[in-house]
Amino acid sequence: MQGVQQQRQRMKKKVLVVHYSQSGQLSDVLRHLSAPLAEVDDIELHQLVLRPKVSYPFPWPFIRFFDTFPEAIYLDPPELEPLGLDERQRFDLIILGYQVWFLSPSLPATAFLKSPAARTLLKDAPVVTVIACRDMWLMAQEQTKKLLAVCGARLVGNVVLVDEAGSVGSFLATPIWVLTGKKGPLFGGLIPRAGVKPEQILGCRRFGERIARVLSEGRPLDASLLRGLGAVKVNTRLIATEHAARRSFLVWGALLRALGRQGAWTRRPVVAIYFVFLVALLVTVLPLSALLKTLAAPLLRKRIAAQTAYFSEPSGHEIGTGP
Numbered sequence: 001m002q003g004v005q006q007q008r009q010r011m012k013k014k015v016l017v018v019h020y021s022q023s024g025q026l027s028d029v030l031r032h033l034s035a036p037l038a039e040v041d042d043i044e045l046h047q048l049v050l051r052p053k054v055s056y057p058f059p060w061p062f063i064r065f066f067d068t069f070p071e072a073i074y075l076d077p078p079e080l081e082p083l084g085l086d087e088r089q090r091f092d093l094i095i096l097g098y099q100v101w102f103l104s105p106s107l108p109a110t111a112f113l114k115s116p117a118a119r120t121l122l123k124d125a126p127v128v129t130v131i132a133c134r135d136m137w138l139m140a141q142e143q144t145k146k147l148l149a150v151c152g153a154r155l156v157g158n159v160v161l162v163d164e165a166g167s168v169g170s171f172l173a174t175p176i177w178v179l180t181g182k183k184g185p186l187f188g189g190l191i192p193r194a195g196v197k198p199e200q201i202l203g204c205r206r207f208g209e210r211i212a213r214v215l216s217e218g219r220p221l222d223a224s225l226l227r228g229l230g231a232v233k234v235n236t237r238l239i240a241t242e243h244a245a246r247r248s249f250l251v252w253g254a255l256l257r258a259l260g261r262q263g264a265w266t267r268r269p270v271v272a273i274y275f276v277f278l279v280a281l282l283v284t285v286l287p288l289s290a291l292l293k294t295l296a297a298p299l300l301r302k303r304i305a306a307q308t309a310y311f312s313e314p315s316g317h318e319i320g321t322g323p
Contacts, residue, residue: 012044013215014089016121019097019130020050020108022058023177026132029161029201030097033130036208043215046091050108051081059181064263066271069102070253071262073246075143077111087117093211093221094125094153100133100140103246105147113147122151126221128211129155130204132196134174135162135235138311139242157226158315159207160233161200165192167238171282207231223314231315234308237294248281 017034021027027049038045057064071078098109105113112118127148131137137160148155163170169192177183177194184193206229214225252274260266308317 012042013092014044014046015093015095015211015215016046016048016085016089016091017095017097018048018050018112020052020099020106020112021097022056022099023195025195025201026097026099026130029132029196029204030095030130032201033159033204033208034095036205036212037215040212040216043212046085048083048085050083050112052108052111053079053081056107059177059179062179063268063271065179066275067256067262067267068107069249070256072101072104072107072110073249073253074257075104075110075114075147076107077114078107080108080111080115083117085117085121087120089121091121091125092215093128093156094122095128095130096144097130097132098140098144100131100137102249103136103139103242105140105144109144110147113144113151119151122148122153125153126156127153128157128159128207128225130159132161133163134170135167136238136242136245137162138234138239139246141311154221156221156223156314157207157231158313159204159226159231161196161204162233163195164197164200165194167235170194226315228316232312232317234311234317236304236308239307239311245281252277 015034015037017030019026019030034045037043056068070076096109099106101107104110113122129141129144131141133140141158141160145155163174165173172191173184173186173194176186176191183195184191207226210226210229214221256267256270256274259270
């Protein structure tokens, strides 16, 4: 009997869920996504919650929030607490959940991806990324893909959930939530509710069901894993906007880094100036860029289609709900 149990243990598929969540929203997403995996006897589910040595508060203090962006955009990793995991373990799948900070993966996620432990854990491992954010995630995923490639990981799926308020509504709703903790709606609905729709979070179960089925049947984990489930929807109007915003972040980030380390008093006046610049950028240049992109869309159909296909990989741009 003991020999049979040991054989079953060896046959079990091992899945590791790695994430860091400030507000708890991403934790909720991953809990629903991974629930079907926990329900299958031949899948062994492990959880790894990233813990920075210097914690990031929620809600964010105003100055600290904006003072964090240079390190975020330049992928300067903070120190993490010990992972508490044998990095020599081999996992059949690693699910990496991350937030988007200033068009980059959150700093705790960056710290993990740049760690020696990640290079060991992720080498040759199939990975599914899971993102919960406002609505701009393309550049963050590009950086994440590069970091995964350095570790030798294979990206086989991506799931993206964006705020229910949309690009316009979340312009105020998301910053208010991040800086005050008030999710809304506020002022009689004038400012909509921030965050991902509860129905979307509940719907993440379908991704876990697909993953559990593929693992249980012993099928290969490849780019077909999440196809047809509506895991990703690319807002093509934001592609040029994200590129422009990232270039701006790199310039301002370089300036702030030259003025001192995060928290240095020498950075504070420039952080204030940057905030004014950012608001001006968001209410003028970026909407204009999106409008021009929309007007030019009929002339750029092939290019837009190619961009959509590229940024939606590997999950694809199809819409569906079944397992």
